[in-house]
Amino acid sequence: MIGLPAVLLVSAALFALGVYGVLSRKNAIGLLVAVELMANAVNINLVAFSNHWGGVAGQVFALFTIALTVAEVAVGLAIIILLYRAHKAVEVDEAAEMSG
Amino acid sequence: MDKLLLAEAIVLSPLAAAVVLLVIAPLRRNHAISASVTILATTVSLVSALLLALDFTGNPDLAPVQQQWPWLPAGGHIMATVGVYVDAISAPMLVVVSLVALCVQVYSVGYLGHEPSNDRGRYFAYHALFAFSMLGLVIAPNLLQLFLCWELVGLASYLLIGYYWTKPSAGRAALKAFWVTKFADMGLMLGLMVLYVKTGGFDWTVTPASTLQTIDHEWIAGLLLMAVVGKSAQFPLHVWLPDAMEGPTPVSALLHAATMVAAGVYLIVRSYPIFEGAPTVLTIMAWLGGGTALYAATVAVFQDDIKKVLAFSTCSQLGYMVAALGSGTLVAGYFHLTTHAFFKALLFLGAGSVIHAVHSNNLHDMGGLMRKMKPTAAMFIIGSLALAGFPMLSGFFSKDLILEELLHAGHIVPLACCVLAAGLTAFYMTRVVMMAFFGEPSQASDHAHESPAVMLAPMALLAVLSLVAGLLMGDFVALKDGYAGFHITALGMTVSAIGIAAIGAGIWRFGPSRRATPLGGPATIFAGLVAKAPVDQTFELFYRRVLDRVSAAAGWFDRYVMDGLVNLAGYAVLVAAAKLRKLQTGNVGDYVYAIVGGLIVLTAFGVFGGN
Numbered sequence: 001m002i003g004l005p006a007v008l009l010v011s012a013a014l015f016a017l018g019v020y021g022v023l024s025r026k027n028a029i030g031l032l033v034a035v036e037l038m039a040n041a042v043n044i045n046l047v048a049f050s051n052h053w054g055g056v057a058g059q060v061f062a063l064f065t066i067a068l069t070v071a072e073v074a075v076g077l078a079i080i081i082l083l084y085r086a087h088k089a090v091e092v093d094e095a096a097e098m099s100g
Numbered sequence: 101m102d103k104l105l106l107a108e109a110i111v112l113s114p115l116a117a118a119v120v121l122l123v124i125a126p127l128r129r130n131h132a133i134s135a136s137v138t139i140l141a142t143t144v145s146l147v148s149a150l151l152l153a154l155d156f157t158g159n160p161d162l163a164p165v166q167q168q169w170p171w172l173p174a175g176g177h178i179m180a181t182v183g184v185y186v187d188a189i190s191a192p193m194l195v196v197v198s199l200v201a202l203c204v205q206v207y208s209v210g211y212l213g214h215e216p217s218n219d220r221g222r223y224f225a226y227h228a229l230f231a232f233s234m235l236g237l238v239i240a241p242n243l244l245q246l247f248l249c250w251e252l253v254g255l256a257s258y259l260l261i262g263y264y265w266t267k268p269s270a271g272r273a274a275l276k277a278f279w280v281t282k283f284a285d286m287g288l289m290l291g292l293m294v295l296y297v298k299t300g301g302f303d304w305t306v307t308p309a310s311t312l313q314t315i316d317h318e319w320i321a322g323l324l325l326m327a328v329v330g331k332s333a334q335f336p337l338h339v340w341l342p343d344a345m346e347g348p349t350p351v352s353a354l355l356h357a358a359t360m361v362a363a364g365v366y367l368i369v370r371s372y373p374i375f376e377g378a379p380t381v382l383t384i385m386a387w388l389g390g391g392t393a394l395y396a397a398t399v400a401v402f403q404d405d406i407k408k409v410l411a412f413s414t415c416s417q418l419g420y421m422v423a424a425l426g427s428g429t430l431v432a433g434y435f436h437l438t439t440h441a442f443f444k445a446l447l448f449l450g451a452g453s454v455i456h457a458v459h460s461n462n463l464h465d466m467g468g469l470m471r472k473m474k475p476t477a478a479m480f481i482i483g484s485l486a487l488a489g490f491p492m493l494s495g496f497f498s499k500d501l502i503l504e505e506l507l508h509a510g511h512i513v514p515l516a517c518c519v520l521a522a523g524l525t526a527f528y529m530t531r532v533v534m535m536a537f538f539g540e541p542s543q544a545s546d547h548a549h550e551s552p553a554v555m556l557a558p559m560a561l562l563a564v565l566s567l568v569a570g571l572l573m574g575d576f577v578a579l580k581d582g583y584a585g586f587h588i589t590a591l592g593m594t595v596s597a598i599g600i601a602a603i604g605a606g607i608w609r610f611g612p613s614r615r616a617t618p619l620g621g622p623a624t625i626f627a628g629l630v631a632k633a634p635v636d637q638t639f640e641l642f643y644r645r646v647l648d649r650v651s652a653a654a655g656w657f658d659r660y661v662m663d664g665l666v667n668l669a670g671y672a673v674l675v676a677a678a679k680l681r682k683l684q685t686g687n688v689g690d691y692v693y694a695i696v697g698g699l700i701v702l703t704a705f706g707v708f709g710g711n
Contacts, residue, residue, distance in 0.1 A: 022692050031688075092688040099686030 007048040015041035028080045028090045032073065039069045103155075103165045106148040107184040110194055111239055113148075114231035117141035121225035131220035135209055138224040142202045142231050149194035149235075152186050160188035168241050180302055185241035189434075193238045193366055196438050197359050199565075200445045201231050203558035204354040207449055210555035211350050211456060223263060223348070230256035234359050243295065243371060244302040247288055250331070250367070253360050254281050260355060261347040273346040280340040284330020288367075291323030295374075304371040317377035324371060325381055332364030332418045335392040339636055341415055345407040345461075349452030352407060357414045357448050358441035365421045369434050375425070382426045386506065389423025390514025390521075392416065397524035401531065405461045406451045409532050413487065414444060416521055423518060424502040427509035436498035439569050443486035443494060446562035450480035453555055454536055457548035463532065468541030472548040475556050477537040479563040484533050486566040488526035488599045497570035519598065526599035530607055 014037055021034025043062045050058025080090055087094045117137045121128045128134055156162055168183035186194065205227055212220050233252035240246040262274030292302060298316050328334065333341040344356050355361070368375055368385075375382060396415035403409045417440050424433035453476045458465055470477045486493040489500070499522060506515040550556075 019696055023689075023696060026689070031692075095688075096686035099684060 004048055004052045007044065011041045011044040011048065014038075014044065026091045026093055028076075028083060028092050031092065032076045032080070035076075036069060036073070039065060039072075103152060103186075104167050104184075106152050107165045107186045107239065108167070109148045110145045110152075110186075110198070111184060111232060111236050113141040113144040114138075114228050114235060118225065118228035118232050121221070121228055128221045128225050129218050131215075131217040131224070134221035134224040135205070138228040138231070139202065139205050139209075141228060142198055142205055145231065145235060146195070146198035146202050149191070149198050153191035153195045156186075156188045156191045162188065166241055180244045181242060182245050183241045184239045186239060189369060190238050192434075192438055194235060196441045197234050197238060198231070200358040200441055200562075201227070201234070201354055203445065203562055204350045204358075204449070207353075207452070207555050207558040208348070208350040210552045211452055212348065213552075219263075223260075226256055226259045226263075227354075230260065230355065230360075234363070237363055238366065240370075242302040243292055243304055246367065246370065247292055250288065250327075250363060251285065253355075253363060254278065254285070254331075257281075257344070257355050257360055260351040261344050263348050263351065264346070267346070270346040273340075273343040277340040277344045280337055281330045284327050284337055287323040287326025287330075291320050291327070294323065295320050305373055312377065314377060314379075317374060318380055321371075321375045321378035321381040322384075324367060324374070325385065328364035328367055328422065329388070330364075331367075332361050332422065333415045334364075334388055334419060334422060335395055335415075336635055336638075338392065338396065338415045339639060342408050342411045345405070345411050349407065349448060349455055352411070353445045353448030353452065356411065358445040361414060361418060362421075362437050362441060365418060365425065365433060365437050368422070368425045369430055369437075372425075372430055376428075382428055383511075385426030386423050386509070386511040386514045387426070389419045389421065389426055390506075390511070390517035391419070393419030393423060393521040394517040394524070395419075397521040397528065401524060401528045403528075404463050406454065406463055406466070406532060406536065407448075407461055409463075409528060410444070410447055410451060413447075413525065413528070416525065417444065417487070419521070420499065420502050420518060423511070423514050424505055426514070427502075427505040427511060429505050432498070432501040432505045436495075436502055439486070439494035439498045439566075442562050442569050443483045443566040446479060446483040446559060446566050447487065449555070449559045449562065450476055450483060453551040453559070454480075454548075456551055456555070458542075463535040465542050466536040467539045468537070469548055470537040471541075473537075473550045476551060476559070479556075479559050480537070481533055482563045482566055484529040486570075488529050488603060489522055490599065490603075492570070494566050494568070494570035519594075523598045523601070526601075526603045527605060530603045530605075534607060 018034045018036075018038030018041060021037060022031060025031050025034060043065055046058040046062040046065070048058075050056065050062070083092075083095060084090050117140070121134055121137060127137070152165060164185055164187035166183065166185040166187075168181035168185075170178040171182045172179035205224070208223065208227070212223060215223075230253060233249045233256055237246055237249035237253060240249060258274050258278045261277055262270050264270045294316070296302060298312055298320075330337045341356060341361065345352055347356070375385075393416045396412045396419060400409050400412035400416065403412060417436070421433040421436050421440070424436060453473065454466060454469060455461055457469070457473060457476075460466070482493075486495045489495045499518075503515060503518055503522075506518060
């Protein structure tokens, strides 16, 4: 039986990886993947605490988050397609017309 | 029949007529429909008012017929009510107003017979509006509703003075009337505010007496008096009334002689419990009324425009009423209000009939009309005699009562003014009668013809009332503080004698044997001194010198200080925005850094920050 701290460490590592990805990638798809990583780190936390305290609330929330992330990815991909049509590129720093 | 229903019908029928005519344009454009609707509505009011008023005749303590609906809910309690309130004070006034209004409306059908249908329709719609406002004013259960209707009659007056709107002078006169009375109305508004602050309501019955000190009475009464001075054309705010003669003559008869200008006097009568506790204001009223009576009568002698003579005469007679109310009792002033309404309306309708015939207001264009227009002349003479206080006619009784009250109250100077004014009244009315109906006919009067029956019939009714109202109305308006009934005093006879002497002097000076000539010599200089012009000039001076400068200063302050502050605030926002907009780079990476940075700050705050 793996203890709770170990699982939380994995989750924290995954989250940090996601943050690093978000900060370093310019590719929009890469950004999306990094965001997914952070979301899954949260899911691991939810499930781990659910197992630790007993009860299903955490698992239900994890399922809920997964469903929500799917929707988010769908919207994100749609935006990326539009971005590509407009700029012939998926690098986000190409699209900076909204500067003040 | 249900009395409450009658009381409501008095105001609601003209309201319905006004709303229907003002909202549905095709009805208003048709003069026949507009006139019939208005006259029908006023007839309903008159019949209802008569039925109610008969109960109060000689029975002033009868419980009032009243109904009030809550209005203006304010912080959990009702701030004011609207409704109807018919008691011994309002009942006679309701009859007078609806009766004179009906006479004038019927008369107008003939007087405006040559006007375009569209204009006539509009005219009657305004008349319906006026009837509603005036009756609503009289029937008001509290001073707030009275104030509201007070402003509405001002509006109706403005609209009707400006009836000949293509004439620039009519437009100016309408505006002047509005401007002057609005200025005075500030007093009414402020008075009501003080009243509300002190008593928590708008009732004229001030109870208990302890809540209101004498000084409060003085303040409220003084402020109300300011509005009265404007509406009832007392010196020095009388300047709008002679100019208001630009309106059609029936309008002058109804609004600017019989009813609307009397609203000021009615306000004093209605809120007499407030005035009674204010001895200083009462004394001011006696002096102001007496002074106006004498001043306006003097000016009237020198007018060549028949309507202006009557207008100044109205100022003068309203002065009598104010003076009478200043003597500390109600009944004399109120009695004179009712009798004056009849004979002054009659005189104006008579003047209208003459103007209709010769197409001129100028007395010099008339002359010798007696032969052409016997009924008009006879009725005009009846009105003149009633106004002059000829024994046994209506003016005799009411004027006599006023002088008696002034003597009783010990106001000797106002009394002297009123006695002198009584002589002048007889003199200038004789002058008008002589110049218009006797003497050599002018060119215009050769073509004159008698007015149609639709104009003569209302005049006949008013003539009968001018003859007998003095005998009848005494009991009709008998109020609690007593009317001595039919009686003749030495003072009254003296004044009558002065009046008859003045009539004789008038006949001698302007009689048939002499062609009407202007008064010359010293009289001309005197005329210049007392005429309306100096008062107008004083106002103009005040307006140009003082008011304009104050306005300019206020304008400068507004333009450079207030606007400067506002512009400064706007400029600051612009400068700040120019700097802050740089934060929005449009680069997604920067935003992500901001989010992560924010996340770190929040986490640090959660871990290390305080609890």
